[in-house]
Amino acid sequence: xxxxxxxxxxxxAATGSFEADAALKLISVPPDTTHGNFTIPCFSLAKVMRxxxxxxxxxxxxxxKLPAGLSKVEAVNGYLNFFIDRGFLAKxxxxxxxxxGLNYGHQDSNGKVVCIDFSSPNIGKELAFHHxxxxxxxxxxxxxxxxxxYKVERINHLGDWGTAFGKLIVMYxxxxxxxxxxxxxxxxxxxLNILYAAFSKASKEEPGxxxxxxxxxxxxxxxxxxxxxxxxxxxxxxxxxxxxxYDMMGVGFDHYTGESFFEDKIPAxxxxxxxxxxxxxxxxxxxxxxxxxxxxPCLIRKSDGSTLYATRDLAAANYRMKEYNFDxxxxxxxxxxxxxxxxxxxxxxxxxxEWYTNMYHIPFGVILQMVDGKxxxxxxxxxxxxxxxxxxxxxQKKILEFIDQKNPELENKELIARQIGISxxxxxxxxxxxxxxxxxxxxxxxxxxxxxxxxxxxxxVRLCSIMRKAGYTVNVSDVDxxxxxxxxxxxxxxxxxxxxxxxxxxxxxxxPSVLAQYxxxxxxxxxxxxxxxxxxxxxxxxxxxxxxxxTQIVLENVLDLLGLFPIRxx
Ligand code: ARG
Numbered sequence: 001x002x003x004x005x006x007x008x009x010x011x012x013a014a015t016g017s018f019e020a021d022a023a024l025k026l027i028s029v030p031p032d033t034t035h036g037n038f039t040i041p042c043f044s045l046a047k048v049m050r051x052x053x054x055x056x057x058x059x060x061x062x063x064x065k066l067p068a069g070l071s072k073v074e075a076v077n078g079y080l081n082f083f084i085d086r087g088f089l090a091k092x093x094x095x096x097x098x099x100x101g102l103n104y105g106h107q108d109s110n111g112k113v114v115c116i117d118f119s120s121p122n123i124g125k126e127l128a129f130h131h132x133x134x135x136x137x138x139x140x141x142x143x144x145x146x147x148x149x150y151k152v153e154r155i156n157h158l159g160d161w162g163t164a165f166g167k168l169i170v171m172y173x174x175x176x177x178x179x180x181x182x183x184x185x186x187x188x189x190x191x192l193n194i195l196y197a198a199f200s201k202a203s204k205e206e207p208g209x210x211x212x213x214x215x216x217x218x219x220x221x222x223x224x225x226x227x228x229x230x231x232x233x234x235x236x237x238x239x240x241x242x243x244x245x246y247d248m249m250g251v252g253f254d255h256y257t258g259e260s261f262f263e264d265k266i267p268a269x270x271x272x273x274x275x276x277x278x279x280x281x282x283x284x285x286x287x288x289x290x291x292x293x294x295x296x297p298c299l300i301r302k303s304d305g306s307t308l309y310a311t312r313d314l315a316a317a318n319y320r321m322k323e324y325n326f327d328x329x330x331x332x333x334x335x336x337x338x339x340x341x342x343x344x345x346x347x348x349x350x351x352x353x354e355w356y357t358n359m360y361h362i363p364f365g366v367i368l369q370m371v372d373g374k375x376x377x378x379x380x381x382x383x384x385x386x387x388x389x390x391x392x393x394x395x396q397k398k399i400l401e402f403i404d405q406k407n408p409e410l411e412n413k414e415l416i417a418r419q420i421g422i423s424x425x426x427x428x429x430x431x432x433x434x435x436x437x438x439x440x441x442x443x444x445x446x447x448x449x450x451x452x453x454x455x456x457x458x459x460x461v462r463l464c465s466i467m468r469k470a471g472y473t474v475n476v477s478d479v480d481x482x483x484x485x486x487x488x489x490x491x492x493x494x495x496x497x498x499x500x501x502x503x504x505x506x507x508x509x510x511x512p513s514v515l516a517q518y519x520x521x522x523x524x525x526x527x528x529x530x531x532x533x534x535x536x537x538x539x540x541x542x543x544x545x546x547x548x549x550x551t552q553i554v555l556e557n558v559l560d561l562l563g564l565f566p567i568r569x570x
Contacts, residue, residue, distance in 0.1 A: 005029075007067035008038055008082055015063040017049070033494075036074065036081030043078055053078030084494075086485035090547075093497040094484075097550045098476050102557040105499030107149035115153045115320050116142045118332035119251070122159030123238040123258070124168055124192050127245055127388040130334075133364050136426045137434055138332040139251045139563040140512035141362070147561055148507045153324050157316060158258025160235050162309070166217030169230050170209065171195040171202075179226075184233035189241040192234060218304050221263070235260075245389060249422055250565065262315040266307055269315050273300065278350055288347045298343040313344045314351075321355060328358050330510065335363040335435070362510050365437035367429075375439060395421030398446045399454070403570060410569065419565035420457055421446075426563055427453030431516040451520050457567050459523035460559060463552040464568040466535055466545070474546040483543035488533055492525040492547065496554050503561070512562060519558045526551050 005027050006020075013020035026040045042056040049056055057075035066073055069092065071085035097104045118138020121131050142152045172195060177183070203209040220227040239256075246252065270286075273279040279286050279300060287297035300311050320329055331341055341361035348356040368375040400417040403410055410416065428445045429438055448454040467473070484493065498518070506514040529551075535544045556566040 004038060004067075004069065004082075004084065007069070011064050011067050012040075012060065014065065015060060017060065017063075035076065035079070036072075037084045037494075038082040040080040041078065042080060056080075086490045086493075087481045089497065090481040090484040090489070090493050093493050094479070094481075094546060094550045095476055097496065097553055101553060102560070103147075104554060104557070105503055106147040107500075107503075109151070110149035112150050112327040113153065113324050114145050114150045115155055115324055115326045115329040116145070116332065117155045117157050117330065118142070119246075119253075120155075120157040120159065120258075120333070121242070122164060123235050124164055124189075125196065125238070126189050126193060126241065129386045129388050129391050130367050131388055132391075132425060133367065133429055133438070134332045134334065135246075135249070135251055136429050136563055137362070137364055137512060138330075139249075140426075140430060140515070140561065141330065141332065141510060143561045143563065144503060144506050144512065144515065147503050147557075150327075153255065153320075153326070154253045155255045155257060155320070156253040157313075158239075158256060158260075160258035161260040161263065161312065163214055163217045165220060165231050165234065166213035166215070167199045168192060168195055168234055169216045169220065169227055170213050171199045172230060179230070184229065185236075187233050187237040189238045192237060214304070214306075218306050221306050245392075248392065248418065249426075250563065257316070257319075259309070259312045259316075262312045262319065265315040265319055266311055269311065269318065270301070272351060276351065278347070288350065290343060290346050290350075293342075293346045295339070295343055295346060298347050310340060310344055310347070313340075314347060317344065317348060317359065318353075321353070326355075326358065328360065330360050330362050332362045332364070335365065337361070338363060360510070362434070364434040367438045367440050369440050375437075377437075391425065392418070392422055394442075395425055395446065397421075398442070399424070402448075407570065416567060416570055420454060420567060420570065423457055423559075423564040423567075424453035427456065427516060427519075430512045430562055431520075433513050434511060453564060456519045456523045456555070456559065457564070457570070459526050460552065460555050460566055461568065461570050462530060463526060463548050463555065466530065466548050467552060470536055470541075470545050474542050474549060476546075478542045479546045480540070480543050483540040484547055486533065488525075488529040489544070489547055492522075492529045492551060495521050495525050496551060499554055499558070515558055515561055519555065519562065519564075522551065522555050522558065526555070 005024060008027060009020045009024040012018060012023040023040075026044075027038050028041070029037065030039050040057075040060075042053040042060070045051075045056050046053050051059070054075070054077060057078050057080045060080050061073050061075040064073060066082075069085055069088040070082050071088075072083040074081045074083070100106075116138055118141070119131065119135040121127055127135075138154075142154045146152050172179075175195070175198070199209070199213070203213075216227065220231055235258075270279070273288065278288050280289060281287075282297060284303035285299055286301040287299050289297050298310050299308050301307055317329065320326060333341070338361060341359075345356050345359050345361075348359070366377045368377055370376075396414070396418040399420045400413065403413050403417055407413075424445050428440065431451055432438070444450065445452060446454060448458055484490070495518075502514055502518045506512060529547065533544060535541065535548055538544060559566040
């Protein structure tokens with residue numbers, strides 16, 4: 001079926017007063033539906049039609065043939081208002097939800113490929129709390145793009161190459177730690193963190209240490225076997241902990257192609273830059289000048305021959321194009337790297353890659369925490385950045401306390417508490433436009449009231465619990481749609497009907513917040529419907545239970561698209 005807007009535009013075109021396209025542009029959707037679901041202000045038509053707006057509206061109301069699914073057209077003070085037939089809306093929406101299930105509102109495959117580079121932490125360290133942002137925004141975008149018909153390549157561009165590894169190697173050897181394979185296999189990221197801290201401390205007293213680390217990395221880059229063995233062990237130890245946390249959060253990747261993966265693909269890039277005369281020397285460095293774009297030069301290679309972050313991103317972009325033939329490539333990385341991505345994209349332009357226009361940096365704001373009455377970036381009261389796993393543990397603990405009060409017998413309560421906790425953290429990250437900084441306040445984030453994760457989770461739990469209590473499921477043929485036309489039912493159905501549009505709007509702006517706000521809308525309308533219209537035991541039980549089922553299906557998938565766990569019981 002065409003959208004209601006399109007049907008109305010066609011009907012207006014049939015009166016002979018305008019073209020359908022022009023009519024379509026005039027239609028607006030008022031937030032308050034007391035004066036109709038669609039409205040056409042006739043004021044701008046007065047000049048062309050040489051009639052008063054009031055007359056225009058009245059004449060059109062008399063002439064237009066109401067399309068199917070609309071119940072009424074009305075002219076009020078120069079506005080032409082159309083009303084949806086509630087029974088029709090209920091039937092068309094709920095039948096489709098029943099037929100498509102969790103995929104309701106999704107698009108068929110559009111044959112396009114999107115690469116999404118997200119999370120991409122630096123190896124050798126543990127995930128910090130701020131890593132939640134790229135991880136969860138990217139995770140949600142990858143689910144939303146898939147629902148919008150794209151083939152998605154989820155890429156973790158691990159920071160597994162660079163001077164940081166020189167530092168770890170220097171410190172490891174200096175502390176004379178055992179280098180037999182068994183010890184290396186058992187290394188943990190915690191031990192690496194300790195080495196890191198030790199390096200930072202020592203290098204303050206011995207300025208020469210930084211040079212030693214750089215030299216160690218150069219040696220690693222040149223293929224020293226022993227150094228490679230150490231590096232492999234460091235990488236594996238971090239990856240193990242990383243995977244544990246991703247699993248816990250329900251986050252997955254198709255490719256773990258980190259920076260080291262591009263090492264052997266860099267010479268070809270360097271050759272091409274040289275051949276095309278794009279590389280020049282500046283202060284001992286090889287750079288590509290970007291003056292014509294008002295950008296600082298992009299650094300390609302250091303004097304000792306070692307390559308840089310940008311060089312590896314150039315190789316990665318070319319590799320992704322060759323391997324996945326993407327239509328879009330997104331980089332979900334904090335705002336602080338805006339210049340880096342501009343530089344990389346413009347070097348690609350200079351290299352003649354027309355597709356550089358399909359690469360997008362998707363930046364986001366920082367997480368702020370309250371320290372002594374002020375919102376501060378990246379720190380806690382003790383002045384250190386918090387580890388993501390500690391934050392997850394604390395979230396789990398808070399929710400578990402709540403469950404222990406309300407429902408201590410709940411099966412699997414540890415797991416459920418962790419999933420609600422992670423969902424709460426995620427929702428807080430996604431609920432506002434991604435460019436905004438996120439204010440992190442424990443009590444607000446974990447609250448079951450307000451615009452929070454637990455609030456939307458709880459709406460889903462309530463729907464599931466009504467379905468459990470009913471003990472049966474309703475089929476389409478058992479539903480009387482005329483029983484779903486009261487204000488609460490109508491309002492809820494009207495919201496459910498927008499799922500497809502919301503998915504497309506989220507993709508258009510790369511904004512998971514569109515769906516987070518949508519989840520809140522559904523939760524609120526569902527709470528009202530359940531609260532004020534008894535479901536079980538009412539004369540309309542089957543029809544109302546059917547709406548409960550339909551809402552549960554839509555909400556479950558919206559939670560899933562956000563990367564939240566759709567809990568059924570708490
Ligand atoms: N590892 C980088 C960091 O932690 C982020 C990498 C983002 N992706 C990319 N292709 N540069 O800052």
